[in-house]
Amino acid sequence: MYHFEISEKIDTKKWINNLLKNDYSTFYQNPEYLKKDSTRFPIFIYVYDENKSVKGQLALTVLIQQSTYSTTKLKKYMNFISKIGNRASWVSGPIIHSNNESEKNKILDVFFQAMEKVIEKYNLIILDGYSAPQNPNIDQAYLKKFQSNGFKIEEFVTFVFDMNKTVEELFRNVQKYMRVNVNRAKKRGINVIEIKSKNQLNDYYNLEKKWISTKGITTEEYEYNLEKDWEKIDTGNEKIFLAYQNEEVISGLKINYFNKIASPVRVLSTYSNLTSLGGPALTWHAIEWSKKSGMKIYDLTGGEAPPKNKNKIFAYEEKWGSLLKYKRKWGGNEQSYFHFIKVRKSFKYKIIRLLSKPDQIYRNHKHSKIKLHIKN
Structure with a gap:
């Protein structure tokens, strides 16, 4: 019973x-x-x-x-x-x-x-x-x-990466366009760092302020959220990566991990440079980090599956099409x-x-x- x-x-x-x-x-x-x-x-x-x-x-x-x-x-x-x-x-x-x-x-x-x-x-x-x-x-x-x-x-x-594969195998599965962008980011001097101090975490929160300002929204809990994130980093449940170009933070990626399963929970950008390659650099860095850190799965996340009703396809593509097209380019296994x-x-x-x-x-x-x- x-x-x-x-x-x-x-x-x-x-x-x-x-x-x-x-x-x-x-x-x-x-x-x-x-x-x-x-x-x-x-x-x-x-x-x-x-x-x-x-x-x-x-x-x-x-x-x-x-x-x-x-x-x-x-x-x-x-x-x-x-x-x-x-x-x-x-x-x-x-x-x-x-x-x-x-x-x-x-x-x-x-x-x-x-x-x-x-x-x-x-x-x-x-x-x-x-x-x-x-x-x-x-x-x-x-x-x-x-x-x-x-x-x-x-x-x-969602799109799941099997960390039993080698880094080389994972990279080969990435579509050519994204591989080019990852390599181009390195050539353009985009540097990815892992946050290991509160000063670096402040850089992330300054980036978040810029990001939410583009959405017309605000929050009054920065100090509280910063401390909460630092606690998660300190206890080994969270990683935050920042992409810098010319000493300026251009993008950020937060991932949480548990039970050897890692997944991104927030991607931020200043949108100051529409051709920024910070995003691809961060995504590939997170996949590499997951492999090197002994994760068994990196879950890239995804979105709603295509509707069976053909009359809803246009609205669906407007909402999800671009995002899922982008995520498929990374070569993860598609799971429902x-x-x-x-x-x-x-x-x-x-x-x-x-x-x-x-x-x-x-x-x-x-x-x-x-x-x-x-x-x-």
Whole structure:
């Protein structure tokens, strides 16, 4: 007989040790990544068997403010919207510690029971999450269980690099255009460094200030976020690389890693030079670093899979086409994963969608003034 436990506080060491027993656990389920701040807090679900052995884990984040970043003019407005209800999300889960098909199904059923409890307890309007791309156990039966429990499903793709290959093999798989850009970056004196001091981390945050200014948004938590990033770097969960040209920071790349799986979580650029090669230099540097550091996988990330409805192809290409075309050039293996979405209070959800439009319109207006070229 299985049962679940939901908690906002856990024994971090116990949680991590259990995660490491599973090949597809990533940093997104690591409590060190899911720290509490002014906009969100984590909750943790354990599934136990009758012997009190851990059979499943899922870490979620409850969002109590609709936007991590917000425009100065609309921040108070967005805070008001946040009071209507909350959203909880997860990435790379649930984690199930079993290879037995019958047992996996029973554990998944217990997770659905726990999710209902979370929805009720935390006044959720929407609960959503992403499966782990490395999870080999997702089949049609698995997906149907989510559908039968009220989840809508969207298919996504990501691009995964097998670190069992040599650096030379990995580079040969990169399309010629990108290989040329990587080599050209070196010839143009673009230098990539790994952040190892707080002064260098300040350079990264100055770059971030320039980056978010192009989006017309602001944040008041630089000092807090800087300290949080330094803690992650210090504890070995995060790396940040900066690309310099003529002693000026032109691009930055942040990656998180756990369980020998590494993945980028933020790419920044000043956009001061539209032909900048900082992005390709950083991407290849991160892949090389993953190989040399003993990672088993580098997950480049991706986006939504192409729609089956041909009438939606144009809108899809507008949103995802350029990004996925760029990512395919790096030669990673394309893998599917899934976005599960459950809207519990549809009326309130529609209200939030409607009231959020002024913020979205303002962001899009600011963004449209900047011509962004996908070079990173």
